[in-house]
Amino acid sequence: MDCPAIGATASFHAGNDPMACESDRAMPASHASVMVFEGFIDFLSYLSLANNIHPVSDTVVLNSVVNLPKAVPFLSRHPVIHAFFDNDEAGRKATADLIRLCPRSEVIDQRHFYNGHKDVNDYLTARIKGRTQKPSTQKNASETKAVQALRNNLQAPKAETAAIEPPRRKGVKV
Numbered sequence: 001m002d003c004p005a006i007g008a009t010a011s012f013h014a015g016n017d018p019m020a021c022e023s024d025r026a027m028p029a030s031h032a033s034v035m036v037f038e039g040f041i042d043f044l045s046y047l048s049l050a051n052n053i054h055p056v057s058d059t060v061v062l063n064s065v066v067n068l069p070k071a072v073p074f075l076s077r078h079p080v081i082h083a084f085f086d087n088d089e090a091g092r093k094a095t096a097d098l099i100r101l102c103p104r105s106e107v108i109d110q111r112h113f114y115n116g117h118k119d120v121n122d123y124l125t126a127r128i129k130g131r132t133q134k135p136s137t138q139k140n141a142s143e144t145k146a147v148q149a150l151r152n153n154l155q156a157p158k159a160e161t162a163a164i165e166p167p168r169r170k171g172v173k174v
Contacts, residue, residue: 033057033080038065038091042084042120049124065094076102084110086119
C-alpha cells in the first residue's frame with residue numbers, strides 16, 4: 001500500500017485524551033503531514049500494510065469520528081492531512097468536515113486505497129485471506145447451492161465420526 005508512512009520516526013497521538021489535542025504545548029506539529037484514523041485498529045492495520053512500525057508523519061487516532069473537532073487544532077497545524085476514515089456515511093461526513101474545518105491544509109482522502117472494504121482493517125483482513133474485494137452481498141441461487149454443497153462435503157460422514165468417538169453407555173456418566 002503506497003501511503004505516507006515509510007521512513008523515520010514520528011510522534012503518535014491518540015484521541016482518547018481530548019485535552020491533548022487542544023494544548024499547543026503538549027503536541028506541537030513535528031512533521032509536515034499528519035495521518036488521521038477513525039480507530040486504533042485501523043491504525044495498527046495500516047502499520048501492518050505499510051510494513052513499518054514508525055510512520056514518518058504525525059498520527060492521530062480519533063477512536064470515533066465524533067472526536068474530530070477536538071483534534072482540529074492539532075491537525076490544522078499540518079499543511080497535509082491524510083484521512084483514513086471508514087467507507088460509510090460517517091467517514092464521508094468526517095472527511096467533508098475535515099476539509100471544511102482545515103481550509104489551509106490539503107486533505108487527502110485515503111479511502112481509495114481500501115475501496116470496496118469497510119475500513120483499513122477490513123481491507124487487511126481480506127488481503128490476509130487472499131481476497132482483494134469483498135464478495136457481493138447478493139448471491140445468486142447457483143452460487144448459494146455450490147457453497148452449500150461444498151459445506152456438506154466438508155462435514156465428516158457419520159461413519160467417520162463413529163470411529164473417532166467411543167460408544168456411550170446409557171446411564172453411565174463420563
